[in-house]
Structures are given as C-alpha cells and as structure tokens.
Amino acid sequence: MPFPNIDPVIFELGPLALRWYSLAYIVGLMAGWKYIAHLNRTARLWPAGAPAKPDDMDDILLWLTLGVILGGRLGYVLFYNTSYYLANPGDALAVWQGGMSFHGGALGVIVAVILFARRRGIAVLSLGDMVAIVTPLGLLLGRLANFINSELWGRVTDVPWAVVFPNGGPLPRHPSQLYEAALEGLLLLVILNLLAWKGNALSRPGLLTGIFLVGYGLSRAFVELFREPDAHLGFLFELITMGQVLSLPMIGAGLGFIYWSSRQANQPR
Numbered sequence: 001m002p003f004p005n006i007d008p009v010i011f012e013l014g015p016l017a018l019r020w021y022s023l024a025y026i027v028g029l030m031a032g033w034k035y036i037a038h039l040n041r042t043a044r045l046w047p048a049g050a051p052a053k054p055d056d057m058d059d060i061l062l063w064l065t066l067g068v069i070l071g072g073r074l075g076y077v078l079f080y081n082t083s084y085y086l087a088n089p090g091d092a093l094a095v096w097q098g099g100m101s102f103h104g105g106a107l108g109v110i111v112a113v114i115l116f117a118r119r120r121g122i123a124v125l126s127l128g129d130m131v132a133i134v135t136p137l138g139l140l141l142g143r144l145a146n147f148i149n150s151e152l153w154g155r156v157t158d159v160p161w162a163v164v165f166p167n168g169g170p171l172p173r174h175p176s177q178l179y180e181a182a183l184e185g186l187l188l189l190v191i192l193n194l195l196a197w198k199g200n201a202l203s204r205p206g207l208l209t210g211i212f213l214v215g216y217g218l219s220r221a222f223v224e225l226f227r228e229p230d231a232h233l234g235f236l237f238e239l240i241t242m243g244q245v246l247s248l249p250m251i252g253a254g255l256g257f258i259y260w261s262s263r264q265a266n267q268p269r
Contacts (some may be wrong), residue, residue, distance in 0.1 A: 001163050001175075003170045026147040028138030029068065033061040035137075045202045051126035060116055065132070067112030068105045068138075073106010079242060080230060102139070102220075104245040109135075125205035125257075132212035133192045139216075140185025144232045147177035154179075154226045168228075176227035183219035188212065209260040213254025217247040 010018045037057040038052050077085045080103055113131055117124040146152045150165045154174025162172030192208055192215075195201040201208050224243045229235055232244055 001161050003150065003165055004148075009147045019145075021142070024138070024141035025068070027253075028141045029061065029065055032131075032134035032137055033057075033064065035134045036060065036135045039130050039202070045196065045200075047203050051130075052120065052122045055094060056120045056122060058250040060225030063112040063116045064109060064183065067108035067110075069108075071108015071111070072100040072102065075101030075107065079104065079246060080233065084261070093137075100141075103243075103250070106216075106250070122131035122206060125209065126202065127223075129196075129205060129208040131201055132209045133196055134188075135212065136185050136189035136192065140181050140189065143177045143181035143185060147175060147181070152177055153228060153230050157226075173228070174226040176223055179205050179223045180219070183223060184216055185209075188215045188219070191215065204264070205256045206259045208260060210254040210259075213250045213257065215254075217251035217254060220244070221247045 005084065006020070008019050008021070010020060010023065012018075022053070037054070039045060040052050040057050041054060043050070074079045109131060110128070113128050114124055117127045130174060150167050153163070153165045154167045154176030156171045158172065159174070159175050161175065164172050164177045192212060195208060195211065201211075224241045224247075227241070227243070229241045236245060
C-alpha cells in the first residue's frame with residue numbers, strides 16, 4: 001500500500017506552522033472538554049444527580065491540558081530517553097522537538113482529575129469516568145497524526161496492506177499507527193459510549209475508568225507485537241517492549257477499579 005502524500009504541516013504563516021499532530025491535540029482536548037460537559041448535564045445518565053456543577057466543567061479544560069502535556073513529556077523523559085535527558089537537561093521541556101508518552105500523559109491526567117475534583121468537591125471516580133469516555137477520541141486523532149508524520153511505524157512484514165514509510169527504509173512495514181487508532185481509539189470509544197448511554201455504567205463510579213485502563217493496556221500490548229521498538233531502547237530483556245511493560249500496571253489498576261466498582265454495586269443500600 002503506497003504511503004499517502006500528506007504534508008505533516010497544514011499551513012505556515014511566517015515562523016508559525018500548524019501541523020496535523022498539533023491539530024489532533026487541539027481538537028481532541030476541545031471536543032473532549034465539550035463532551036464531558038454534555039455528559040455531566042445529561043440528567044438520565046446520573047440517577048443520583050450530576051457529579052459537578054456546569055461552571056466546574058467550564059474550568060476543567062486547562063487542568064486536563066496541563067496534565068496531558070506535562071505528564072506526556074515527563075513520561076517520555078523518564079520512560080523512553082532518560083540517559084539523554086540526564087546529559088541534556090535543558091532539552092527536557094523542548095516539546096517542539098517531539099517526544100510524548102501516552103502512559104505519562106495518562107498519569108498527568110489522573111493527577112489533574114484528582115486535584116481538580118478535590119478542589120471543586122466533585123466525586124473523583126465519576127469525573128474520571130467521564131474523562132475515560134472521551135480519551136479514546138484523542139487517541140484516535142493522535143495515532144492518525146502519527147501515521148501522517150510517518151513515525152512510530154511497525155515492523156517489516158509482507159501483509160497486503162503493508163506500507164513503505166518515507167523514513168522507514170525500503171521494506172514494507174505494518175501501519176501500526178492505524179492498528180492503534182482502530183483499537184485504542186475507535187473500538188474503545190464505541191465500547192465506553194455504549195456502556196455509558198445504554199448500560200447505565202456511569203451510575204457505577206470507577207467502572208468505565210477500569211474498562212478504559214484494561215482496554216487500552218491490552219490494545220497497546222497487542223499492537224506492540226507489530227510495532228517497531230524504539231531504536232534507542234529495542235527489546236527489554238530481549239523479549240518485550242517498553243510499551244508492553246508500561247501497559248501491565250494499567251491493566252492491573254483497571255482490573256482493580258472494575259472489581260471495586262462491582263463490589264460497591266453489590267453492597268446493600
């Protein structure tokens with residue numbers, strides 16, 4: 001399959017440039033923010049009452065943005081290129097040079113949700129569930145942008161849909177970015193929304209957070225079987241990738257949330 005000739009830069013205006021990757025972040029955060037506000041004000045989703053006031057939802061965008069950017073960058077520095085940034089600490093905040101970690105971004109968002117919820121008197125797990133519902137949209141857009149940027153491509157393969165990436169050498173490779181977009185993004189987005197709107201899942205705080213963590217962890221661990229490991233890391237213990245290692249605690253935490261939610265639902269009232 002030929003690589004689509006899409007310029008990573010949408011347009012340039014003097015020294016400023018808008019890239020598809022930047023647009024993915026902007027649209028994902030803005031759309032996610034609006035959708036969280038919509039979920040919060042939809043009364044039928046909350047039998048016991050909405051967890052937050054409408055004004056609270058107006059202010060959460062900044063917190064989530066800081067969580068994504070600071071957590072994502074710090075996660076990349078700590079998990080993926082520690083030795084380089086120890087030698088070049090001044091580059092740690094140079095986000096324009098690239099390098100973001102979803103696992104770090106997830107931790108950043110978790111911290112932001114906890115701090116914001118406590119500051120506003122909102123149930124932490126209910127707010128976390130709403131954030132979990134919208135997060136796959138950002139993942140979907142981000143992975144599509146990775147594909148356009150010809151980065152994070154897969155391993156060499158002979159499958160009919162393999163792609164020869166411009167900077168991936170002459171051999172065809174798995175379009176692993178598209179696999180991630182489909183599993184971490186589209187599939188999780190559909191599942192979580194069906195559970196929220198049809199399965200009354202928001203009445204069981206923590207359940208959707210747990211399902212997201214398990215779903216993402218399993219999807220990422222699976223796609224890592226087709227994704228080329230980072231060149232400077234390779235395989236850990238000659239067996240697994242850093243992405244798979246970081247996904248294991250996510251799966252464990254997700255199972256814990258699901259178990260706790262189930263126990264709470266079975267408590268006598």
